[in-house]
Amino acid sequence: MKYPVIDARISPEGRLDVLSKVEVNKLLDTSQGGLYDIFRNCSLAVLNCGGFLDDGKELLERYPLFDIRVIQQERGIKLEVSGAPAGAFVDGNMIKGINEHLFAVLRDVIYVNDEINNNPQFDLDRSDGITDAVFHILRNADIFNPQANPNLVICWGGHSIKRKEYEYTKEVGHEMGLRGLDICTGCGPGAMKGPMKGAALGHAKQRIDHGRYIGITEPGIIAAESPNPIVNDLVILPDIEKRLEAFVRIGHAFVVFPGGAGTAEEILFLLGILLHPDNKHIPFPLILTGPDSAKAYFTEINQFIADTLGIDAQQRYKIIIGDPSQVAHEISAGIEQVRAFRCAKSDAFYFNWLLKIEKQFQEPFEASHKNMNNLALHKDQPSHTLAANLRRAFSGIVAGSVKDDGIRAIEKHGNFELCGDREIMQSMDTLLASFVAQQRMKLPGKRYKPCYHIVK
Numbered sequence: 001m002k003y004p005v006i007d008a009r010i011s012p013e014g015r016l017d018v019l020s021k022v023e024v025n026k027l028l029d030t031s032q033g034g035l036y037d038i039f040r041n042c043s044l045a046v047l048n049c050g051g052f053l054d055d056g057k058e059l060l061e062r063y064p065l066f067d068i069r070v071i072q073q074e075r076g077i078k079l080e081v082s083g084a085p086a087g088a089f090v091d092g093n094m095i096k097g098i099n100e101h102l103f104a105v106l107r108d109v110i111y112v113n114d115e116i117n118n119n120p121q122f123d124l125d126r127s128d129g130i131t132d133a134v135f136h137i138l139r140n141a142d143i144f145n146p147q148a149n150p151n152l153v154i155c156w157g158g159h160s161i162k163r164k165e166y167e168y169t170k171e172v173g174h175e176m177g178l179r180g181l182d183i184c185t186g187c188g189p190g191a192m193k194g195p196m197k198g199a200a201l202g203h204a205k206q207r208i209d210h211g212r213y214i215g216i217t218e219p220g221i222i223a224a225e226s227p228n229p230i231v232n233d234l235v236i237l238p239d240i241e242k243r244l245e246a247f248v249r250i251g252h253a254f255v256v257f258p259g260g261a262g263t264a265e266e267i268l269f270l271l272g273i274l275l276h277p278d279n280k281h282i283p284f285p286l287i288l289t290g291p292d293s294a295k296a297y298f299t300e301i302n303q304f305i306a307d308t309l310g311i312d313a314q315q316r317y318k319i320i321i322g323d324p325s326q327v328a329h330e331i332s333a334g335i336e337q338v339r340a341f342r343c344a345k346s347d348a349f350y351f352n353w354l355l356k357i358e359k360q361f362q363e364p365f366e367a368s369h370k371n372m373n374n375l376a377l378h379k380d381q382p383s384h385t386l387a388a389n390l391r392r393a394f395s396g397i398v399a400g401s402v403k404d405d406g407i408r409a410i411e412k413h414g415n416f417e418l419c420g421d422r423e424i425m426q427s428m429d430t431l432l433a434s435f436v437a438q439q440r441m442k443l444p445g446k447r448y449k450p451c452y453h454i455v456k
Contacts, residue, residue: 003062004086009071010079010094012103038219039109041404042236043068045222046101047081047088049229059223060404070106079106101227101234104141108236111140116238130362134237134245135351141235143214143250144350150252150339152182152212153331156266157191157257158440159225168291168324169194169257170201175328176255177202177211181335184251186243187215187234188225191257196230214250218243221262224402239364240395244269249352252338253285253331256317258294260440261401261432265394267301269361271309272387274316278356283341285334286317289327300434307427308390309383360388367396367406369413372452377420377428393418393428400451401441410451419455429454 044066048059065083079102088098116122116133123129138144153176157169173183173195183199185192196213203211215231218240227234237243248270256267267288274284288298298319305313320327339349347354365371375389396416399406410416419425432452435441441448 005063005065005083006086006089006092007082008080008084008089008092008094010081010099010102012077012079012099035109035113039105040066040068042105042109042219042222043081043102044085045226046098046105046234047085048223048226049088049095049098049101079103095229097229097232101231104234105236108137108141112137112236112238115140127357127359127362130242130359131245131249131357134242134249137237137242138235138246138250138351141233143233143235145212146348146350148349150335150342150349151180152184152214152250152252153195153335154247154251154254155183155185155191155195155257156247156254156259157263158259159186159188159190159192159262160260161190161258161440162293164291164293165258166190166194168289168294168322170198171324172255172257172289172327173198173200174202175324176331177208178206179328179332180206180208181328181331182212182214184212184214184216184247186221186225187217187227187231189228191259191263192225193228193230194257195255196228200230216243216246220399220403220405223404241362241364245357245362248273248355248357250350251352252335252349254287255327255331256286256288258290258297258440260435261394261397264301264304264431264435265391265398267305268387268391268394271305271313271316272361272384272391273355273357275309275313275382275384275387276356276358282355283334283337284316285331285338287320287327287330288317289320289323292322295321296434297438297440300431304427304431308379308424309387313383313387358384358388360385361391365392365395367399367403367416368409369416372396372416372418375418375420377418377424379421379424390424390428397432397452401448406451415450416452417455418452425454 041060044059044063063083063085067082069080071078071080088094122133124133169191177199183196185195200211212233213230214233215227216235216237217225218237220240237246254270256263273279290298302314302319318330342349345354375393377389377393379386400410400416436448
């Protein structure tokens with residue numbers, strides 16, 4: 001099947017309009033792979049805004065002739081695209097929001113390559129060095145607002161949820177918008193778009209014209225979760241671990257909607273951090289919520305957490321079913337506690353420096369067959385360490401299901417094998433089976449083919 005495409009030359013919309021010759025040459029050098037490939041693939045994902053596709057490999061194959069080049073001129077730069085998805089244009093002109101996202105990709109790809117990678121200022125072998133790098137990437141993207149009171153809610157959840165669940169995310173977002181809360185998500189469709197859409201309406205009713213809808217993503221997942229059009233601040237972190245740390249550093253409260261393996265990964269990442277003894281007394285509002293149809297999903301998640309991490313982990317969150325107003329009320333009250341705590345500790349409102357995040361949550365995990373098989377999935381370790389390893393297991397399942405490299409690895413070598421304590425593996429098998437039964441592992445209408453095998 002052929003998909004309509006357009007060739008165009010685009011000027012920046014106030015995001016990044018000057019590059020050095022060295023930077024331009026790196027982006028033009030296709031022989032080096034790396035930087036050019038990251039820039040091209042992320043750009044294609046941005047141009048696919050609104051395209052209902054959750055397969056990074058399929059997106060790249062759908063537009064095989066897509067290319068993007070940096071054109072340096074006397075008054076700055078332009079981007080020349082060829083074979084671009086036609087949906088990114090109206091009457092031959094690129095949609096303004098997509099234009100902004102495209103130059104945000106350029107900004108972040110260039111900054112990470114030039115200022116973070118191989119820079120002795122950032123010791124990425126140390127936990128504090130990784131945190132410092134995340135801080136600088138976010139600051140370069142102008143995400144921080146030091147003058148604002150805490151009001152940023154991180155919303156997580158699936159990108160291919162059912163219609164009723166999507167409408168529920170909008171209702172929750174609307175209630176939070178009415179309370180003046182801003183929204184940050186993974187920037188894609190589904191539970192990442194709904195809260196922003198609802199909050200935008202709530203902001204409009206309250207005549208709030210400076211609402212923030214922040215989208216945080218990374219090169220490996222962006223093709224499967226193209227940025228939705230409501231996002232007005234897009235940031236591309238280098239990998240999933242830095243992306244997750246960015247969420248927990250800038251967020252003041254968390255709302256988790258129904259999802260699949262990716263949402264389970266996010267929950268485990270967050271719980272693993274909160275279970276660290278140094279974080280015991282840090283207020284951290286966390287609510288799992290959905291409509292009545294999502295009750296079974298959260299029942300399974302809650303049981304899995306009980307089986308693996310125990311009651312201490314369960315006490316770090318609340319489950320609210322079918323009550324958007326109550327969710328927003330609890331979040332607002334929780335943020336007041338966060339504000340009081342940070343004032344007492346003289347911690348910044350815009351970046352949670354006090355939160356302890358160990359390196360096991362920060363190191364990029366390569367979802368190879370060997371690494372998946374060698375994960376320590378047993379209870380003979382601290383609960384926060386077990387959470388880190390469980391997070392990696394779900395991260396690998398996400399990679400094998402929707403990421404280009406992961407899908408190709410499964411096609412070449414077969415399914416990942418996961419093994420560990422019998423009780424843990426049985427609980428994981430039950431949880432994943434419930435995701436499949438509820439059609440939470442792939443877009444509705446597509447038959448899910450597992451990329452994993454659990455050894456009990």
